[in-house]
Amino acid sequence: MKNITTLFICLIVLSAQANWRSNFKLKGLPIEQTKKSSDSLKFSIFPNPLKEQRLFIESNGSTEKHIQIYNVLGEKKFEMHTYENAIILDRLETGIYLFYLKQGEQKGYKRLVIH
Numbered sequence: 001m002k003n004i005t006t007l008f009i010c011l012i013v014l015s016a017q018a019n020w021r022s023n024f025k026l027k028g029l030p031i032e033q034t035k036k037s038s039d040s041l042k043f044s045i046f047p048n049p050l051k052e053q054r055l056f057i058e059s060n061g062s063t064e065k066h067i068q069i070y071n072v073l074g075e076k077k078f079e080m081h082t083y084e085n086a087i088i089l090d091r092l093e094t095g096i097y098l099f100y101l102k103q104g105e106q107k108g109y110k111r112l113v114i115h
Contacts, residue, residue: 039107040108041061041103041106042059042108043101043108044057044058045057045110048110049114050089050112051115053088053089053090054086054087054088055088055089055112056085057085057087059101059103061103061106065084065103066103067080067099068099068100069089069092069097069098069112070100071095071096072095072096072097078092094115095113096112096113097114099111099112
């Protein structure tokens, strides 16, 4: 029952992402309302859902990537700075996460599922 409740909460949060960014703050989660479309970073992460440990990140920027990953409760579970296009996520448990990426002044969010 606890897993179903957690999944339900996560689906609600992710489906209302635009409203959530501007009105809702989780513990330490760097959610700010994007003021300009140029502030929004376009990127992709794959494979998603992640079954292996290596996650690839594809973005147009060449500057350092600041990566943070949060669980559905808003707890930071992973953080790193890198210039690489892949990271190893061997310490995250199965679940649904929010993947936050910042490069320069641009930032973006994606849902990450780990099997």
